[in-house]
Amino acid sequence: MANTLLMALIVVLGVPAVMAGYVGLVEWLLGFLPERHRPGVRPWLWIGPAVLFLVVFLVYPALNTAGISLFNADSTRFVGLANYAYVFTAQDMLISFKNNILWLVLFTLLTVTFGLIIAVLFDRVRYEAAAKALIFLPMAISFVAAGVIWKLMYDFKPAGLPQMGTVNAILTTTIPGFQPQAWLFNPSTNNPGLIAVGVWMWTGFCMVILSAGLKGIPTEILEAARVDGANEWQVFWRIILPMLSSTITVVATTMIINALKAFDIIYVMTNGNYGTEVIANRMYKEMFNFHQFGRASAIAVILLLAIIPIMLKNIQDFRRQEALR
Amino acid sequence: MASVTFDHVTKRFGDVIAVNDLDLEVKDKEFLVLVGPSGCGKTTALRLVAGLEEITTGNVYIADRLVNDVAPKDRDIAMVFQSYALYPHMSVYDNLAFGLKLRKTPKKEIDRRVNEAAKILGIEQLLDRKPKQLSGGQRQRVALGRAIVREPKVFLMDEPLSNLDAKLRVQTRAEISKLHMRLQTTVIYVTHDQVEAMTMGSRIAVMKDGLLQQLDTPQNLYDRPTNMFVAGFIGSPAMNFFDAKIVGTTDELYVDGSSFRVKVPDSKRPAVTRYLGKDVVFGIRPEDMYDRQFATNASLDNTVSVTVDVVEPMGSEIYLYLLTGAKSFVGRLDSRTQVRPGQQIDVVLDLEHMHIFDRETQEALV
Numbered sequence: 174m175a176n177t178l179l180m181a182l183i184v185v186l187g188v189p190a191v192m193a194g195y196v197g198l199v200e201w202l203l204g205f206l207p208e209r210h211r212p213g214v215r216p217w218l219w220i221g222p223a224v225l226f227l228v229v230f231l232v233y234p235a236l237n238t239a240g241i242s243l244f245n246a247d248s249t250r251f252v253g254l255a256n257y258a259y260v261f262t263a264q265d266m267l268i269s270f271k272n273n274i275l276w277l278v279l280f281t282l283l284t285v286t287f288g289l290i291i292a293v294l295f296d297r298v299r300y301e302a303a304a305k306a307l308i309f310l311p312m313a314i315s316f317v318a319a320g321v322i323w324k325l326m327y328d329f330k331p332a333g334l335p336q337m338g339t340v341n342a343i344l345t346t347t348i349p350g351f352q353p354q355a356w357l358f359n360p361s362t363n364n365p366g367l368i369a370v371g372v373w374m375w376t377g378f379c380m381v382i383l384s385a386g387l388k389g390i391p392t393e394i395l396e397a398a399r400v401d402g403a404n405e406w407q408v409f410w411r412i413i414l415p416m417l418s419s420t421i422t423v424v425a426t427t428m429i430i431n432a433l434k435a436f437d438i439i440y441v442m443t444n445g446n447y448g449t450e451v452i453a454n455r456m457y458k459e460m461f462n463f464h465q466f467g468r469a470s471a472i473a474v475i476l477l478l479a480i481i482p483i484m485l486k487n488i489q490d491f492r493r494q495e496a497l498r
Numbered sequence: 499m500a501s502v503t504f505d506h507v508t509k510r511f512g513d514v515i516a517v518n519d520l521d522l523e524v525k526d527k528e529f530l531v532l533v534g535p536s537g538c539g540k541t542t543a544l545r546l547v548a549g550l551e552e553i554t555t556g557n558v559y560i561a562d563r564l565v566n567d568v569a570p571k572d573r574d575i576a577m578v579f580q581s582y583a584l585y586p587h588m589s590v591y592d593n594l595a596f597g598l599k600l601r602k603t604p605k606k607e608i609d610r611r612v613n614e615a616a617k618i619l620g621i622e623q624l625l626d627r628k629p630k631q632l633s634g635g636q637r638q639r640v641a642l643g644r645a646i647v648r649e650p651k652v653f654l655m656d657e658p659l660s661n662l663d664a665k666l667r668v669q670t671r672a673e674i675s676k677l678h679m680r681l682q683t684t685v686i687y688v689t690h691d692q693v694e695a696m697t698m699g700s701r702i703a704v705m706k707d708g709l710l711q712q713l714d715t716p717q718n719l720y721d722r723p724t725n726m727f728v729a730g731f732i733g734s735p736a737m738n739f740f741d742a743k744i745v746g747t748t749d750e751l752y753v754d755g756s757s758f759r760v761k762v763p764d765s766k767r768p769a770v771t772r773y774l775g776k777d778v779v780f781g782i783r784p785e786d787m788y789d790r791q792f793a794t795n796a797s798l799d800n801t802v803s804v805t806v807d808v809v810e811p812m813g814s815e816i817y818l819y820l821l822t823g824a825k826s827f828v829g830r831l832d833s834r835t836q837v838r839p840g841q842q843i844d845v846v847l848d849l850e851h852m853h854i855f856d857r858e859t860q861e862a863l864v
Binding site (some may be wrong): 304391393394396397398399400401402403404407411412416417 | 548549550569570571573575576577580581583584586587596597600601644648654784796
C-alpha cells in the first residue's frame with residue numbers, strides 16, 4: 174500500500190518535475206548559443222523527447238518488422254520474399270483478403286450511412302442529446318466485451334430447444350415456422366454477422382463526427398435553400414451532403430482503416446474459423462500460435478502499406494477542412 | 499406582384515412574445531421598411547412572411563392568399579439574408595441558378611435570367627467563382643442576384659447591408675432603391691438603422707418589443723412621431739427630451755423646464771391646454787435650434803440661455819453639447835457659429851417644430 178502510494182506520488186509529481194527539468198536544461202543549454210540561432214534550434218530540442226520515443230517505440234519496431242519479414246520462422250535464415258509469396262498464395266490468407274475487402278466495403282458503407290442518417294434525423298428532435306448518447310454508448314464498451322455480448326446474442330440451439338441467443342429467440346417467437354440459425358457458423362451469415370457488431374460499435378463515432386459537421390452548416394444557408402424552392406430531400410442532397418463531403422471523407426477513411434485493422438471482434442467471436450478469417454487475426458495466429466515470425470511480420474508490413482495511403486489522405490483532408498474554418 | 503398582409507399576427511417563443519398582434523398591410527410594389535432596435539421582432543416578422551417561423555396566432559396573406567400553412571418554397575418569395583447565406587460549394591452562377599433549377603426552368607431561360615441579373619448587378623465577370631473568392635460587397639450582390647433571378651412576388655431583405663463597410667453601405671443603399679424602382683416588386687426590408695429606413699422606405703414600420711409603434715411615410719415619422727420612442731429613434735442626432743410642466747393660462751401657455759421657459763405657439767395650444775399644470779416631456783430636435791445671431795425671429799419666448807459643454811465641428815454644421823441647468827442636450831447649428839466650451843450662448847428654438855409628450859403614456863400631444 175505504502176509502495177503504491179509512493180509510486181503514485183512519484184508519477185504525479187515526478188513526471189511534471191522531469192518535464193520542467195528538461196525544459197530548464199534545454200533553455201540553459203540554449204543560452205550558450207548565439208541569439209539568432211536559438212529560435213531555429215529550440216523547437217527541435219523541445220520536441221526531441223517525443224521524437225525519441227516515437228523512433229524507439231514506433232519507427233524502429235516497424236523497420237525491424239520489415240527486416241524480420243525477410244527471414245524464416247525463427248529469424249535465423251534469410252529467405253528473401255518467400256514469406257510474401259506465402260502470404261499472397263496461402264488459402265487462409267486469400268480468405269482473409271477476401272473478408273477484409275468485405276469488411277472494407279460493408280463496414281465502411283454501413284457505419285457512414287447509418288451515422289449520417291442518425292445525425293441528420295436527430296438534429297431535428299428535442300431529445301437529441303439523449304438519443305445520441307444512446308447510439309454512442311457501444312463505443313464505451315471494450316471490443317472484447319462487445320464480442321462476448323454479441324456471441325451470446327447470436328447463440329444457437331437446435332430447433333425445438335429453448336433459444337438462449339436473443340436473435341434466434343426473437344425470430345423464432347415472432348416469425349412462425351422460423352428455423353433457428355447458427356449465425357456464426359453458417360458461412361453465408363457469419364461475416365455479415367461479425368460486421369454488424371463492428372457497425373453497432375462504430376456507428377456512434379461516425380454519428381458524432383458527422384453531427385458536429387452538420388452543426389457547422391449555418392442554418393441560414395439551409396433556410397435560403399428552402400426559400401429558394403428546395404424541399405427537405407433536395408436540401409439534404411444538394412446542400413447538406415456536398416457541404417459535409419470533407420467530413421464524410423475523413424470519417425470514411427477512418428472506418429476503412431478500422432476495417433483493415435479489424436481484429437478483436439473476430440478473435441473473440443469466431444477466432445477466424447468457418448471462413449471469417451481476417452488479415453490481423455491471421456497475423457496474430459502466425460505470430461503467437463504458429464511462431465512463424467517471418468510470415469507474421471510480412472503480414473504486418475502488408476497491412477501497414479495498405480493503411481499508409483489512406484492515412485495520408487485522411488490527414489490531408491483533415492488539414493483542408495481545418496483551413497476552411 | 500403582390501401585397502402582404504399581417505392580420506393580427508402574434509409569434510411566441512415559449513414565454514417571449516416576439517411579435518405582438520402585428521396588423522399591417524404592405525401594398526403592392528411598396529418598399530416597406532421594418533425598423534427598430536435589436537430584439538424588437540422585426541426579423542421574426544419577416545421570417546413569418548418567409549415561412550421560416552410558424553405563426554402562433556393570426557394570419558399572413560401574400561397576394562390575398564392565406565399562407566400560414568404554406569411551405570417557404572411554395573410562397574413565391576425571395577429572401578436576402580444578413581449573412582448572405584450563399585451556397586459555398588457552388589459557383590456564383592450555380593448560386594443564382596439554384597432556385598430556377600429546382601423549379602425545372604428551361605436551361606436557356608435560366609441562362610438568360612442569370613446573365614441579366616448579373617449584368618444589372620455588375621457581377622458578370624464573377625460567375626465562375628466560388629463565394630469564398632469574393633469580397634463582402636460582391637457576395638452581397640450575389641445574394642441580391644439570387645433573389646432577383648427568381649422574379650418572386652415579394653422580396654424579403656434581412657439587414658442585407660449590415661455586413662458592409664460604411665462607404666459601400668451608402669452606395670448599395672442607393673442601388674437597392676434603384677433596383678426596386680426598376681423591378682417594381684413588393685419589398686419588405688428589415689434594418690435597425692434608421693438612416694437606411696428613412697432613405698429607402700416608401701413607408702416605415704417602427705417596432706419595439708414586438709409591438710408596432712407607428713407606420714407612416716419617412717417624413718411623417720420625422721415630423722409627427724406618435725410617441726417618445728419613435729421620436730427618439732428617428733433622426734440623428736436624436737431628439738432632445740426635457741422633463742417639463744405646462745404653466746400659464748389658457749390664453750398663454752408656457753413650457754416650464756425649470757432652467758428654461760418657452761411659449762407654446764398658437765398652433766399647438768389647443769392640444770396642450772388640457773395639460774395645464776401637468777407634467778409633460780418637451781421634445782426638440784437638434785436641427786430645430788439656432789444660434790441667436792443667425793435667427794431672425796428671436797424673442798424672449800423662444801430663446802434659451804445655455805452653457806457650451808463640447809464642440810464638434812462637422813464641416814457643414816456644428817454639433818454642440820449644451821447644458822441648461824444640469825440637463826445636457828445636443829444642438830445642430832450653423833457652422834459659422836463661433837463658440838468655445840464653457841461659453842454662455844443664447845439658443846433660439848423653432849417652437850413650431852416642438853413636440854410635447856404625456857409623461858405617463860409617452861404618447862405625443864402635438
